[in-house]
Amino acid sequence: MELKNKRAVVTGGSAGIGQAIVLDLAKNGAEVAFTYVGPENKEIKRQVESLGRKCLSLESDVSILSEAEKTVAQVVEKLGGIEILINNAGINWDEVVWKMTEEMWDKVLDTDLKGCFNYIRAVAPIFKEQNSGKIVNIASINGLRGKFGQANYAAAKAGIIGLTKTVAKELGKYNVNVNAIAPGLIETEMIQKLPEEIKKQALDETVFKRIGKPENVAHLVTFLCSEKAKHITGEVIKIDGGQYI
Numbered sequence: 001m002e003l004k005n006k007r008a009v010v011t012g013g014s015a016g017i018g019q020a021i022v023l024d025l026a027k028n029g030a031e032v033a034f035t036y037v038g039p040e041n042k043e044i045k046r047q048v049e050s051l052g053r054k055c056l057s058l059e060s061d062v063s064i065l066s067e068a069e070k071t072v073a074q075v076v077e078k079l080g081g082i083e084i085l086i087n088n089a090g091i092n093w094d095e096v097v098w099k100m101t102e103e104m105w106d107k108v109l110d111t112d113l114k115g116c117f118n119y120i121r122a123v124a125p126i127f128k129e130q131n132s133g134k135i136v137n138i139a140s141i142n143g144l145r146g147k148f149g150q151a152n153y154a155a156a157k158a159g160i161i162g163l164t165k166t167v168a169k170e171l172g173k174y175n176v177n178v179n180a181i182a183p184g185l186i187e188t189e190m191i192q193k194l195p196e197e198i199k200k201q202a203l204d205e206t207v208f209k210r211i212g213k214p215e216n217v218a219h220l221v222t223f224l225c226s227e228k229a230k231h232i233t234g235e236v237i238k239i240d241g242g243q244y245i
């Protein structure tokens, strides 16, 4: 068990990629707390507990620093500590830049980018004090290459990459690994609302001619949190079936 006795916080763990991350961390031995904002998904907690691990499901909005701090304090109190942070929560609200409203910009930046800062800010003093920790931030290939109709989302995901590299430098001397994952198109709720032609275009871009699964991302997260990845930090790892080569 790669992650036995480790305690993890996963933001946005009630659906899609976050749900797969929660379950894979638990399968590999970790106790897991996850956050959500929509209706509670009790099934995930049940599945984690059936593996013999503790699980906390916490309603908490990532875009508010005080909520992140409260969540982290609850996890420390109920699980006894934190060794792993996975910043996964994210939304998109697409529009061409000349039609994008201030609300669309702010909502996506506050959730996708500020949400990562908020949780890193909340765990950093703990990781510094214990001289160890793992942080994985979920970015996107669209943060690397830009994407028509996603000025807000691509800017947020590009911001995550700068945040990742900076925090890797700042927390490196405290033995904390900080990495980002940049997925291509992954089959989740988030892509259900995309027009068919956009999904087809993404599929055609991949060299495998297939869309990724949440589990593909989850396995990479687990690896980055394991001792096998202890010499990897400040990296952005694409997981996209060759969609952006």
Ligand code: NDP
Pocket (backbone or CB within 6 Å): 011, 012, 013, 014, 015, 016, 017, 018, 035, 036, 037, 038, 039, 060, 061, 062, 063, 088, 089, 090, 091, 111, 138, 139, 140, 141, 182, 183, 184, 185, 186, 187, 188, 189, 190, 191
């Ligand atoms: P989903 O829409 O399936 O899940 C998003 C998760 O984020 C949900 O658990 C949701 O909670 C949570 N969430 C949204 N807003 C907040 C908030 N303010 N506070 C806390 N939690 C919140 O998306 P995916 O699983 O597809 O995406 C997960 C991550 O992967 C995102 O960062 C996304 O940008 C990234 N990504 C996804 C790709 C894809 O093709 N699917 C490609 C590249 C990157 P709730 O269910 O309670 O609303």
